[in-house]
Amino acid sequence: MDENDWKYxxxxxxxLVVSHIQHSRVLRLLKYPSEDAENTHQTTEQAFQHILNIVDYSRNVMKPLLGEKYVHSGEVVKLPLDFVRKLSLKIQQERPELRCDKVMDTFSGCGLCLPNLTHLSPCHFGDRRPPLCVEIKPKCGFLPFSRHVTKECKRKVCRFCMHQHFKLANGKWNRLSRYCPLDLFSGNKQRMYIAIKNLLEEPQNNLKIFKGGELIYSCRDDAKQQPDLNELVQHLWPYFHHSNGHQSSKTVLSEFIQVICSALLSPGDSNRSGEQRKMQLSDSRVHCEASPLHREHLRNGSPGLPKDCVLAKILQAQMMDNLDIEGLYPLYKRVEQHLEEFPNDRNTLQIDGPYDLSFLEKVKTCPEDDGTVEYAVAKVLQYRVAMTAKDCSIMITFAPCGEDEKLQPHLEIQPTKSRFASSVSILDLDPKPYESVPHQYKLDTKIVNYYLKSTITTQ
Ligand code: ATP
Ligand code: ZN
Ligand code: MG
Ligand code: MG
Structure with a gap:
């Protein structure tokens, strides 16, 4: 292993992720808070087990839920310590400042090897233009419908939009994002278009764009500065240039957004039969009052999502959180109480794994509340799966097929579908710890209270 074969x-x-300079592979290494690095670093055995858990969870739990074709779980690798230390030194100066509160794990020598999803795997022939990859971290795409919700505003304004106000107040970001996940998950092309446009204007950590594996567009490290859309258009222009005339920046961006939309709605192989089944939510769950969208976009109702498209798969998993944290927290406390009395049950109840078939079975069943600890555990597990789905990223990678000659100059709107080879994947499917439930409960209260306070004073 040579650190010079890998780059940040x-x-x-x-x-933290490094990519191989020749092969289409990445290494994903864990990070720790820098103040803990000296005293609490895990033993090699613990770190190995931790990464094994990540792979098992992705492979045995999230992959069956989200769909085989979208998930690449990777494999655990043991790396020479000398390599990891040199690598860590080599990449240090390229790390963004806002991430440097944590350090890369250089003690365990364990990592995760994954395909590089910013590349397109079956090589596309006959075109010199490198693949484009759009990474979207969509966040939670529905309004809570649980009867346990106590604050009315949670039924009207989505979590992402409320959280924006809280993050602005805490200095995490300097500007509000106009992106609303409910627009992206709506299945309505106009709303999706606007959601992606808003992501482009204020990417925060919800959007990144790569070209040929290199990051070309994301939020600036210096958060005061907005990324430059004109620069992006310069990159995109060769992909959306037609021989039949000059393309304005607006057209280039618009075609780019349409390619992203089609990929997000693409029903996948399992649905060739023509008739598309839809995933439909009740109308009250699909519109967020904080979204800056005009009413006219909503009038047509929501068409729903094609059943097997990546957004539907993610939304389904997110909706396993059907009690909301307010309904879940008492069940967490029921589990805690049980574990206090019977600490050995932690293993048999599979609180921290193993993430195997029987774990998946527990997640998939919808038991009635019979007052047992088993019910409470199952709901906590479902909630954790939903949290993972609320935090994952979608990678859309596409490249021209090299069939530009076949474009028909007399057509005003070119059939974008046939011009690009594309692939869609989901990444970052780590298990969320059981212990994070109380933190989520407190955070929810804080975000909602802050939202109520800040919107009342500005009205
Ligand atoms: P988060 O803070 O969102 O939980 P994380 O620390 O769990 O993130 P990842 O999201 O898995 O880390 O990886 C960090 C970044 O590295 C991703 O946003 C993506 O840009 C890149 N990345 C991760 N895995 C891959 C991959 N297989 N191929 C290409 N890029 C990847
Ligand atoms: Zn919203
Ligand atoms: Mg991530
Ligand atoms: Mg993550």
């Missing part, structure tokens, strides 16, 4: 690719809150 990106990072989130939990892990």
């Amino acid at each position: 690719h990106g990072e989130g809150n939990k892990s």
Whole structure:
């Protein structure tokens, strides 16, 4: 292993990713808060088990729920410590400042090897233009419908939009995003178009764009500055240029957004039979009052999502949170009480895994509340699966097929479908810890209270 074969690719809150300079592979390494790095670093055995859990959870739990074709679980690898240390030094200066509160794990030598999803796997022939990849972290796409919800505003304004106000107040971001997940998940092309446009204007950590595996568009490290859409258009222009005339920036962006929309709605292989089944939510759940959309876009109602498209799959998993954190928290406390009395049951109840077939069975069953701890555990597990689905990212990778000659100059709207080869995947499917439930409960209260306070004073 030579650190010079790998380069910095990106990072989130939990892990740092490097990509191989030749092969289409990435290594995902865990991160720790820098103040803990010295004293609480895990033993190699613990770290190995932790990463094994991540792979098992992705492979045995999330993949069956989200669909085989979208999920790539990767494999655990043992890396020479010398390699990891050199790599960590090499990439340090490329890391964004806002992520440097954590350090890369250089103690365990364990990592996760995954396909590089910013590349297109079956090579596209006959075109020199590198693939484009759009990464979207969509967040929660529905309004809670649980009878346990106590604050009326949670039924009208989505979590993402409320959270924006809280993040602005805490200095996490400097501007409000106009993106609303309910628009993206609506299945209504106009609403989806506007949602993606809003992501482009204020990407925060919900949108990244790669070209040939290189990050070309994301939020600036210096959060005060907005990323440059004109620069993006320059990158996109060669992909959306037609021989029949000059393309304005607006047309280029608009065609780009349409390609993203089609990929998000693409029903996948399992649905070739023509007639498309839809996933439909009741109308009250699909519109967020904080979304800046005009009423006229909503008048047509919502067409729903094609049943097996990536958005429908993610939304289905998110909706396993059907009690809302307010209804879930008492059940968490029921589990806690039980574990206090019978600490050994932690293993048999599979609180921390193993993430195997029987774990998936527990998640898939919808038991009635019979007052048992088994019911409470099943609901907590479902909630954790939903949290993972609310935090994952979609990767849409596409490249021209090299069939531009076949374009028909007399057609005003070219059939974009046939011009690009594309692939859609879901990444970042880590298990959310059982212990995070109380934190989620407190955070929910804080976000809602802050939203009520801040919107009342501005009205
Ligand atoms: P979060 O803070 O969102 O939970 P995380 O720390 O769990 O993030 P990931 O989202 O898995 O980390 O990875 C960080 C970034 O690395 C991703 O946003 C993506 O841009 C990139 N990345 C991760 N896995 C891959 C992959 N298989 N191929 C290409 N890029 C990847
Ligand atoms: Zn919203
Ligand atoms: Mg992520
Ligand atoms: Mg993550």
